[in-house]
Amino acid sequence: VKVGGFPMTVAGMSALKTSEEAAGQSVIKLHAGDVLTGGSYYSWFKGTADAKMMQHACFHAMVIGNHEFDDGDQNLANFIGNMSDTSVCASGTKVLSANVVAGASSPLQNKYVKSHVFTLSGESVGVVGVTIKRKTEESSFPDPGTTISDEKTAAQAEIDALVASGVDKIILLTHIGYANDVSWMATLNNVDVIVGGDQHELLGDASDLMGIATPHAAFPAELTNGNGKKVCVVQSWEYSKTFGKLRVDFDANGDVTSCSGKPQFVYDSTSFLQNLVDSAGEDYTEAFNDAKKNAMVSHLNTLGNWHAVTNDAATAASFETYKTQVDVLKTTKIADVPSNICFERIPGQGRSTVCETSASYEHGGAACQLVAKGFLHRTKNADICVQNGGGCRTDITAGDFTKDDAYKMLPFSNTIVTMDMTGTQIIALMEDALDMAHNGGSTGAYPYVAGLRMDIDMSKTKGSRVSNVEINSRLEGSWAAIDTTATYVVGTNNYIAAGKDGYSTFNDVTGVDSYMNYAQTMIDYAEEVQTLNAPAKADMTTQSYISPNGTAHTVATPPASSGAAIFGHAVAFFAFVGAFAAL
Secondary structure, eight states, X not given: OOBOOHHHHHHHHHHHHHHHHHTTOOOOOEEOSOOSOSHHHHHHHTTHHHHHHHHHHTOSEEEOOGGGGTXXXXXXXXXXXXXXXXXXXXXXXXXXXXXXXXXXTOTTTTSOBSEEEEEETTEEEEEEEEEOHHHHHHHSOOXXXXXXXXXXXXXHHHHHHHHHTTOOOEEEEEESOHHHHHHTGGGSTTOOEEEEESSOOOOSOGGGTTTSOOOXXXXXXXXXXXXXXXXXXXXXXXXXXOEEEEEEEEOTTSOEEEEEEEEEEEEOTTOOEEEEEOTTSOEEEEEOOHHHHHHHHHHHHHHSSEEEOOOOHHHHHHHHHHHXXXXXXXXXXXXXXXXXXXXXXXXXXXXXXXXXXXXXXXXXXXXXXXXXHHHHHHOTTOSEEEEEGGGOOSOBOSEEEEHHHHHHHSOSOOEEEEEEEEHHHHHHHHHHHHHHHHXXXXXXXXXXXXXXXEEEETTSOTTSSEEEEEEOGGGSSOOEEOOTTSEEEEEEEHHHHTTGGGOGGGGGSOOEEEEEEHHHHHHHHHHHHOBOOOOOGGGOSEEEEEOTTSOBOSTTSOOSSOSOXXXXXXXXXXXXXXOSSOO
């Protein structure tokens, strides 16, 4: 079923706002940050399309998220300016952060405020913005001179200032992650409500969520603030798939007496598809007949938080102007490829459709190696970046390289995660991956690592297959033997970061998800360098390779047969129906 996206979300929020106000309630609409992140619309329009969608939603306030800095201060300043069309949103959207400190020469000067006091039915409600510090400074790109101060200290100082001015209802609008909301923000004095983002947590009751995902916690969480009084904490998932509806009641002293709510889903009731399998075992989809469609709508209506809507006309019209352009721009060249860059998993396996098997016989596939290099280029705090061979899907063929090519090559909804690992853990990780690639039934586990190289002997037992491991941090210096006691920052995709594909050593460390789409990192890299070339052999992860039967893969021992081998692959189709950022 088609769920979310701004045209339907705006319609759903508008209907609920009208209903609540008719019942005598005051309504405030808040956005918890990371508007500017990933996907074709941001890649092409750098926030212009996102600003237009935000105008139609007409939020009272948004907090600055870490991804708002992905293209520096000027781009964020441009985005804020593009949200100021009063003909679409008469009241405008206040952009908040109490702990972003713009540099003296930053174009962000005077573009945002620490907090804002809204008057709702004669009552003053203070909203304070808080931005994640470490992730913004280490994984995004604020300009030199722009800093992020301590989250708790800045939040409490701004709360204190509001309380001193007579404001007795305080909302923290945060982009620091649910865990930090619970352990940091909820402990502050005089905070009443926390509306958070960053960790993409889906909250709620499983019975309301129709098996979409397992909820992380209740919606809302009711905790106790630093004054020993009730504080309500919510977050509302990701990518405009849903928005949260939270009701908070206050007493005459401005203290919370109760809070309740659920995540809200808007959907297209005219089109449902079901996944089926034919007699040959092949997957296919089929539209619901009218009886099934009516039964499904009837059931969703009983849940109380599913809303059949049609697109808001004005939002849909704005969206269509960008969609039309994106459909054309996706096929526009973003880089030149002088010669084929071969796709491969295990050296000499023969998965490329355009390269001789001999091209990958010694060092494996250059295409996945280049993907890892793209990760490293964009993940500025990482020393090395790991990509599993199965996360890449195609060759990079000679000619024009387009955004469509990037998404076909990297088709999954993976994001980039970073974590601290010792040299010993990194070597163990490589041993894990190689064992899975050869003995665990997943050749896609074979590792490609930008900034790391090694010799591999698969005729040995696990634990002794990897030797001569060297690191060249960020590929900016020289190669040197890995220091087993040193700590390195490792970037990778969130799939193997969770220990999947045999990368079990990742389970021993804690990762920080940047939520940068892994295909987008390749697009960013291609756009910057403009010409894609296969990495030099000296930079390939696999410097030498001995197969399980003891055959050394060298030029002197070419494969028995050459010529590109075409393998049949199962193709996964992903329907991304939520557009733009999380509400």
